[in-house]
Amino acid sequence: MRNPRLQAVLLLTLTFAALWGMLAWDPIRHLRGIFVNPTLEDAKVSSLFTDPNTQEVSDGQHPLESLRKLESNWCKVPKRARYILTGNSQTFTVLLSPSEARSTKADRTYPDLLLERLNAAGANIHGYRLSAPNISYMEVLWYLNYLLVHPCLIPGEFVIQLNFEEFRKTGVREEMQELLEDPDFASAIKQDARSNAPYASMFQQAIDQYESRIAKQKGSQTSSTSKTGFAEARGPGSVLETKVRLALDGLSLFRSRGQLKGELLDFLYFARVNLLDITPTTKRSIGPGQLTTSLSSLERIGELSRRNGVRLVFFNAPQNPKTSLYRTAADREQYHEIISQLAGKFAQGYFDFENSIPGPLWGVWIDGPDPIHFGRAAHHLFADLMFEQGVILGMK
Amino acid sequence: MQFNSYSYLLLLLVSVLLFWNLPVRLRHTYVVILSILFYASWNVYFLSIPMIMCVIVFCSSSVIREGGFAGRRALWAGIGAIVAILGFFKYGHFVAENLSTLTTWLGLEPFPRAWRLALPLGISFYSFEAISYLLDTRQGRVKSLSFRDLFLFIMFWPHLIAGPIVRTRELIPQLKFDKLFETRFIFSGLDRLLLGLVQKNVIANTIGGWVDEGFLPKAAMLNSTIDNWTLAVGFGIQIYFDFAAYTNMAIGAAQMIGITLPENFRFPYHAANPADFWSRWHMTLSRWIRDYAFFPLNAGLQHKKLRLYVSLVAIMGVVGLWHGAGWGFVLWGFMHGIYLVSYRAFENWRGEQTPSPLSLRIAWRLITLCAVFAAWVPFRAASLEQAMTMLKSMFVGFSFGFSFSMNFYLMALIWCVWIALEPAVNKLVTLMGEPDGPGVFRTFSGYLLRPCSYAILLLLFMVFDDRDTQFIYFQF
Numbered sequence: 001m002r003n004p005r006l007q008a009v010l011l012l013t014l015t016f017a018a019l020w021g022m023l024a025w026d027p028i029r030h031l032r033g034i035f036v037n038p039t040l041e042d043a044k045v046s047s048l049f050t051d052p053n054t055q056e057v058s059d060g061q062h063p064l065e066s067l068r069k070l071e072s073n074w075c076k077v078p079k080r081a082r083y084i085l086t087g088n089s090q091t092f093t094v095l096l097s098p099s100e101a102r103s104t105k106a107d108r109t110y111p112d113l114l115l116e117r118l119n120a121a122g123a124n125i126h127g128y129r130l131s132a133p134n135i136s137y138m139e140v141l142w143y144l145n146y147l148l149v150h151p152c153l154i155p156g157e158f159v160i161q162l163n164f165e166e167f168r169k170t171g172v173r174e175e176m177q178e179l180l181e182d183p184d185f186a187s188a189i190k191q192d193a194r195s196n197a198p199y200a201s202m203f204q205q206a207i208d209q210y211e212s213r214i215a216k217q218k219g220s221q222t223s224s225t226s227k228t229g230f231a232e233a234r235g236p237g238s239v240l241e242t243k244v245r246l247a248l249d250g251l252s253l254f255r256s257r258g259q260l261k262g263e264l265l266d267f268l269y270f271a272r273v274n275l276l277d278i279t280p281t282t283k284r285s286i287g288p289g290q291l292t293t294s295l296s297s298l299e300r301i302g303e304l305s306r307r308n309g310v311r312l313v314f315f316n317a318p319q320n321p322k323t324s325l326y327r328t329a330a331d332r333e334q335y336h337e338i339i340s341q342l343a344g345k346f347a348q349g350y351f352d353f354e355n356s357i358p359g360p361l362w363g364v365w366i367d368g369p370d371p372i373h374f375g376r377a378a379h380h381l382f383a384d385l386m387f388e389q390g391v392i393l394g395m396k
Numbered sequence: 397m398q399f400n401s402y403s404y405l406l407l408l409l410v411s412v413l414l415f416w417n418l419p420v421r422l423r424h425t426y427v428v429i430l431s432i433l434f435y436a437s438w439n440v441y442f443l444s445i446p447m448i449m450c451v452i453v454f455c456s457s458s459v460i461r462e463g464g465f466a467g468r469r470a471l472w473a474g475i476g477a478i479v480a481i482l483g484f485f486k487y488g489h490f491v492a493e494n495l496s497t498l499t500t501w502l503g504l505e506p507f508p509r510a511w512r513l514a515l516p517l518g519i520s521f522y523s524f525e526a527i528s529y530l531l532d533t534r535q536g537r538v539k540s541l542s543f544r545d546l547f548l549f550i551m552f553w554p555h556l557i558a559g560p561i562v563r564t565r566e567l568i569p570q571l572k573f574d575k576l577f578e579t580r581f582i583f584s585g586l587d588r589l590l591l592g593l594v595q596k597n598v599i600a601n602t603i604g605g606w607v608d609e610g611f612l613p614k615a616a617m618l619n620s621t622i623d624n625w626t627l628a629v630g631f632g633i634q635i636y637f638d639f640a641a642y643t644n645m646a647i648g649a650a651q652m653i654g655i656t657l658p659e660n661f662r663f664p665y666h667a668a669n670p671a672d673f674w675s676r677w678h679m680t681l682s683r684w685i686r687d688y689a690f691f692p693l694n695a696g697l698q699h700k701k702l703r704l705y706v707s708l709v710a711i712m713g714v715v716g717l718w719h720g721a722g723w724g725f726v727l728w729g730f731m732h733g734i735y736l737v738s739y740r741a742f743e744n745w746r747g748e749q750t751p752s753p754l755s756l757r758i759a760w761r762l763i764t765l766c767a768v769f770a771a772w773v774p775f776r777a778a779s780l781e782q783a784m785t786m787l788k789s790m791f792v793g794f795s796f797g798f799s800f801s802m803n804f805y806l807m808a809l810i811w812c813v814w815i816a817l818e819p820a821v822n823k824l825v826t827l828m829g830e831p832d833g834p835g836v837f838r839t840f841s842g843y844l845l846r847p848c849s850y851a852i853l854l855l856l857f858m859v860f861d862d863r864d865t866q867f868i869y870f871q872f
């Protein structure tokens with residue numbers, strides 16, 4: 001082809017055609033397939049029981065809507081009859097053990113089963129699961145701050161799942177930042193962000209991220225100021241970008257980019273597991289920074305609970321006996337010492353369930369025995385155990 | 397309008413198509429309008445500042461061209477006015493804050509703190525362009541004075557916000573826009589543009605999330621030695637890919653309308669020594685400093701080593717301050733000044749003519765790499781106190797442990813390997829992507845390899861799309 005203009009147009013056309021083809025064919029899903037055994041992947045139950053009255057059904061993706069709904073429900077319920085249980089994906093995942101088969105009925109996880117047992121025993125109690133995958137204790141504190149500024153949401157009991165893994169998580173995920181839309185919460189959290197606590201700067205970072213995002217969406221003229229003194233000025237370009245994005249979001253292939261990212265991250269995760277042998281069960285210690293931040297968040301949760309008359313309960317989550325997460329015996333000892341000290345200082349109840357689920361009941365997933373997720377029978381067993389031990393308001 | 401935004405990319409495509417269909421006589425005005433609209437898309441009010449600078453430079457230049465004492469006076473008046481505008485917006489608050497601290501410390505009435513003004517985007521860059529125009533006029537390098545050319549020299553949108561800092565002789569002769577359309581303008585422009593998009597969205601933004609977390613003031617005080625070294629390397633990777641991405645996108649956009657902008661990076665982390673680093677990192681700033689500050693200030697001082705060294709450290713301190721109004725930036729500049737002086741002094745002591753043994757060359761490479769990464773700590777840290785704590789943990793008070801997700805350490809390692817392989821990969825890609833390269837690749841590259849590569853790069857850009865991050869150098 002001699003005409004350079006036509007060559008350029010052809011190049012662009014071919015590029016967009018190739019992009020369209022890739023979005024439609026989804027090469028990342030195929031790449032992911034290299035590392036994933038579909039039989040093992042089936043072990044993760046996808047049809048779970050959902051109830052927006054007892055669960056934060058978005059699992060941390062859109063908590064504001066869930067909490068607003070809960071607020072309207074709970075205003076009729078006395079404070080002493082309501083409790084909130086928070087934890088990581090263990091609380092909302094059923095990972096079948098090798099001896100379990102898929103069921104046609106929706107599976108329930110232990111928070112649902114526990115509530116069911118309590119009410120079956122005539123407790124007339126209202127429970128709510130407020131969980132998110134890899135939830136950090138800073139995020140639990142973030143949630144608690146939200147609950148406390150809404151009288152209808154203040155629970156009689158706040159049950160926190162403690163987990164060695166979660167002590168390594170810090171920060172507040174972007175999706176939870178939407179709670180800042182609530183002015184009372186925003187004011188409470190800003191006050192906390194001004195404190196000297198180790199978690200405070202991360203709260204401030206979350207606030208800045210949220211405000212910056214909102215300013216961009218609204219195309220407002222000024223927002224955050226960086227350390228160099230540059231006050232970000234946002235003008236017509238930002239408004240235009242918002243409009244272009246909205247228009248592009250009308251295309252289903254464009255919208256699929258979020259899913260593609262998930263698949264790509266999944267692929268990278270499995271590549272890490274398969275090629276480098278770094279799995280979730282690879283033993284690690286908790287870094288000093290993470291430990292201090294998590295501890296300070298839990299201490300603040302303790303203080304706030306005490307001040308607001310909320311019964312605080314900790315339980316040490318079950319761990320798969322086949323895959324200990326502690327790198328050294330000293331790590332285990334230190335972890336247990338820390339959580340029992342913490343419980344002694346702030347909690348009205350503390351339960352150690354670390355070795356409560358027998359090995360055969362745990363799930364096996366793509367990268368081997370899962371350290372924190374268990375099967376159907378284990379969820380029933382664990383709910384029974386929590387009921388028998390009187391974890392919720394001391395009721396059995 | 398960010399370079400890595402959908403609106404910019406769509407408008408760029410439309411603007412380029414329109415540009416090549418316009419008669420040559422209208423192209424200059426068209427690019428001026430595009431540049432004005434681009435800057436106004438950030439903030440309409442701040443548009444007045446580069447425009448005022450253009451007027452100042454034009455008025456000064458017309459007197460400078462007459463030569464003599466008046467010309468000299470006009471030169472200094474012009475530079476003074478530009479520095480005053482830059483100082484007012486960029487350093488007013490910093491100076492007032494420090495004076496306030498000082499007066500309080502001396503027990504005097506506290507100096508009133510200034511309003512924290514919004515910093516006009518790209519002011520440091522276009523101020524330097526303006527100064528270089530004045531100096532080039534004085535040195536007779538600007539052949540004819542034209543306000544249209546001067547305006548576009550400063551306001552040309554690809555380099556307006558964060559460089560590359562161009563010279564009059566590089567850009568002004570190209571502003572005729574009289575080139576005939578060639579496919580390579582689009583090919584090479586898109587190559588750079590898409591590479592930049594991926595460098596920014598996939599590499600810089602991804603690692604930047606962890607770096608931001610690690611440098612949070614209170615959390616950073618608890619980091620271990622391993623954490624702090626990884627953070628220093630992580631930020632080194634982030635800022636390199638962030639800035640290189642911006643430069644690639646600027647060069648790419650300019651190339652699409654037939655304009656060649658100078659390069660800013662040449663594999664900086666492959667530097668053989670501290671001096672070599674500055675010939676590879678932000679090259680257009682380095683040569684600006686060398687030609688307009690270092691050489692004129694040190695002319696005839698070649699034998700007065702001590703004065704040269706002091707001058708070098710001081711100039712690097714100013715380079716630090718140019719980046720931002722904060723002591724961390726100044727410390728970063730001083731650190732680089734000290735590295736340069738140490739290297740020069742060592743080479744003088746050893747005798748510059750003697751060839752270096754391999755072991756020494758390797759040692760200098762390693763020392764340079766560690767020193768450059770360590771210097772990023774004060775550059776990025778929120779305060780001097782935080783920077784000193786982190787540096788202390790890196791060099792003196794060792795502690796071990798991993799505070800972040802394993803993915804961060806892993807990612808830092810992977811990008812280090814990528815940086816190590818970059819020159820080789822670059823050579824290979826250039827060979828395969830060259831439209832006028834080996835015949836076997838020509839058709840293959842034009843109609844198969846290129847569209848597929850572009851589609852993959854666009855897909856990655858879309859997948860890692862993050863509207864919340866901006867280019868680091870936009871702050872400067």
